[in-house]
Amino acid sequence: MSHESSATPAPLLKTPLNDLHVELGARMVPFAGYSMPVQYPAGLMAEHLHTRSAAGLFDVSHMGQLRLVGPDAAAAFESLMPVDVIDLAPGKQRYGLLLNDEGGIIDDLMFFNRDHANGGDIFVIVNGACKAGDIAHIQAKIGQRCEVIPMPEMALLALQGPQAVTALQRLAPGVEQLVFMTGGRFTVAGCDCFLTRSGYTGEDGFEISVDASQADTLARALLAQPEVKPVGLGARNSLRLEAGLCLYGNDIDTTTTPVEASLNWAMQKVRRSGGARAGGFPGSDKILAQLDNPAALSRKRVGLMALERIPVRDHTALHSTNGTPIGEVTSGLLGPTINQPVAMGYVQPEFAAIGTRVNAMVRGKPVPMEVTSMPFVPTRYHRG
Template sequence: MSAETDLKKTPLHALHLELGARMVPFAGHDMPVQYPAGVLKEHIHTRTAAGLFDVSHMGQVIVKAKSGDNADAARALETLVPVDVLGLAPGRQRYALFTNETGGILDDLMIVNRGDHFFVVVNAACKDADFAHLEKHIGDTCTVTPLPERALVALQGPKAEAALASLAPETAAMKFMDVATVSLVGTDCIVSRSGYSGEDGYEISVPNDKAEALARALLAIDGVMPIGLGARDSLRLEAGLCLYGNDIDTTTTPAEAALNWAIQKVRRTGGARAGGFPGADVVLKGLDEGVSRLRVGLKPEGKAPVRGHTALFADDAGTQKVGEVTSGGFGPTVEGPVAMGYVASEFAATGTTIYAEVRGKYLPVTISALPFITPGYKR
C-alpha cells in the first residue's frame, strides 16, 4: 500500500504536475505539498488574497432516508454524532464528530442538510471506515452512497468571495456554513461557505470530469493561486482547527479536545434529545463535570518551532510532565512558532507558562487562546 504506484490520484493530479507541484503521499493519495511559490508565500497569499486547494482526497457521501422523510435521516445521524442534526435547516452545514463507545473521536466531519438528503464530508484517512460505520449503524433506515465520482476543491482567503462571484454572482450573498447548488463551468456544484484556513471562503464539490475545468477557471482569476497541503496545515494550525489523527483521535473526548461548542444544548444533559450517541455517558460527563486534560493553544516564547509529540513540563528542569504537543510549527502570519496540545487542566489557563523539551532544552511556552489569528468567516 505504501508503494508509490498504489497511490490514488485526484482528478487534478495532472494539473498539479503541470503547475510544478512537489507531490507527497498523503492518506493514500499522491497530493501536492507545495507549488513553486513555497509554503510561506502560499500561506501568506491565502491570508491576503485567495488560495485554491485540492481536497478531493476527502470522502463525500450521501445519507438518504429510505422512508423519504429527511427527518428520519437526521435522527439516524444523531445516533452517531453528539450534534443537533434534526435542527439543521436545509441549505446549512454543521461541524460534527463520530464518537465511539468510550467517548473518543472516530473522525470529525461536516454534515449538510440538502433538503431531501444529507451530504457528509469526512477525512481522507478515515473515509472507508466512516462509510462502513454509517452503513453498519444506520444502513437499515438510510441509504449510504459514497461519491467517488466527485472532486472537492477549496477556495480560501479574503479575495475568495470576489473570485467566485465573478463566475457565480449569487455565491457572494452566502453566509458562513450556507450550502447551495451553484452552476459552475456548466455543471451543478455543491458550494459551501466554509473551509479549513481560518479565512472566508468556499468548498466546492464538483463532478470529477469537470474538476480540472473548474480549477483552471478559478486559477485564471486575478489573485487566485494554487496552495499545497503544507500551507493548508500551517493555515489551519494558526486558525486553531484540529487535524484528525494529530489533535483528536479515539483517545480524546470532545470535552478534552475543547470542542464543547460543537455539541448543541439539545444533545447535552437536560436537553430534549440528550445523549443517544456512542459514548454519550463519557462525553456528557466530560461536559458536565470537566476533564483532567484539555487541548490548548501553545505560543513558544522564542523563535524555535515546537513540533508535535514534544513533551511539556511544569518546570524548566523537565521534572513534572504536564502534557504533550499534538501539532506545532511556524505560523507565517503570526511570524513565529505556534502549536497546540493537551495539558493537565490545572495548567490550561491562558497565560500560564510551561516548558517544552526541544533538543534537550526546556523552552518557555505560554498557554494561548485559539485561534492565533482573527478569522475572516462571513457570519
C-alpha cells in the same frame, strides 16, 4: 499505524487534478493514500500569505463525500454524534463528531442539510484517511434506517481567502449572497457544483463539490482569476493551525473525547442537558460526566505560543516549569502570519488556564511557552 516491512504499500491514488498539479510544478507527496501536492514552486510561506491576503485554491479531493437519504436520515445520523442534526435548517451546514462507544472521536466531519422537500438528504464530508472506515461505520450503524450513498465520483476544491468571493462571483454570480456555513447548487464556469461558504483556513471562502470529469475545467477557470494561486497541503496545515482548527490524527483521534479536545462548542445544548434528545449518542455517559465535572479530566487541548523564536514541532514533550512531564504538543510550527512559533497540544487540566507558563522540551532544552487562546490569527468568516 503499522510499519510491517512485508506488506507491499498500495499504489497511491491520484485525484482528478493530478495532471494539473504536475503541470504547475507541484511537489507531490503521499497523503491519506493519495499523491497530493504539498507545495508549488512559490513555496509554503508564499502560498500561506497569499491565502491570507488574496485567494488560494486547494485540491481536497482526497476527502470523502457521501449522502444520507430518507425521511429518517437526520434522526439516524444524530444517533451517531453528540450534535444537533434534526434541527439543522435546509441550506445550512454544521460541524460534527463521529464517536465510538468510549466517546473517542472516530472522525470530525461537515454535514449539510440539502433537503428542501422533507425527503431527508444530508451531504457529508469526511477526512480522507478515515473515509473508508467512516462509510463502513455509518453503513453498519444506520444503514437500516437510511440510504448511505458514497460519492467517489466527486472531486472537492477549496477556494479560500479574503478575495475568494471576488474571484468566484465572476464565474458564479450569486455566491456573494451566501453567509458562513450556508450553501447551494451553482453553475461555476459551466460546471455543475454544490458549494458551501466554509473552509479550513480561518478565512472566508468556499468548498466546491464537482463531478471528477469537470474538476480540471473548474480548477483552471478559478486559477485564471487574478486573485487566485494554487496552494498545497503544507500551507493548508499552517493556515488551519493558526486558525486553531484540529487536524484529525494529530490533535484528535479515537483516544480523545470532545471534552478533552476542548470541542464543547460543537455539542449543542439540546444534546447535553435535560430534554428528550440529550445523550443517546455513543459514549454519552462518559462525555456528559466530563461536561458536568471538568475537574475530572486527565488532559485538555490548549493553544500554546513560544516565548522564544524556536519552532516547537508535533510530539514535543511538555513539562511544567519545575520539570514534571505534563503533556505533549500535537501540532506545532512557526506561524507564517504572526511570525511566531505556535502549537496546540494536551496538558493536565491544572496547566490549561490562559497565561500558564510551560516548557516544551526541544532537543533536551526547555523552550518557554505560554498557554494562549485560539485562534492565533483572528478568523474572518463571512457571517453577513
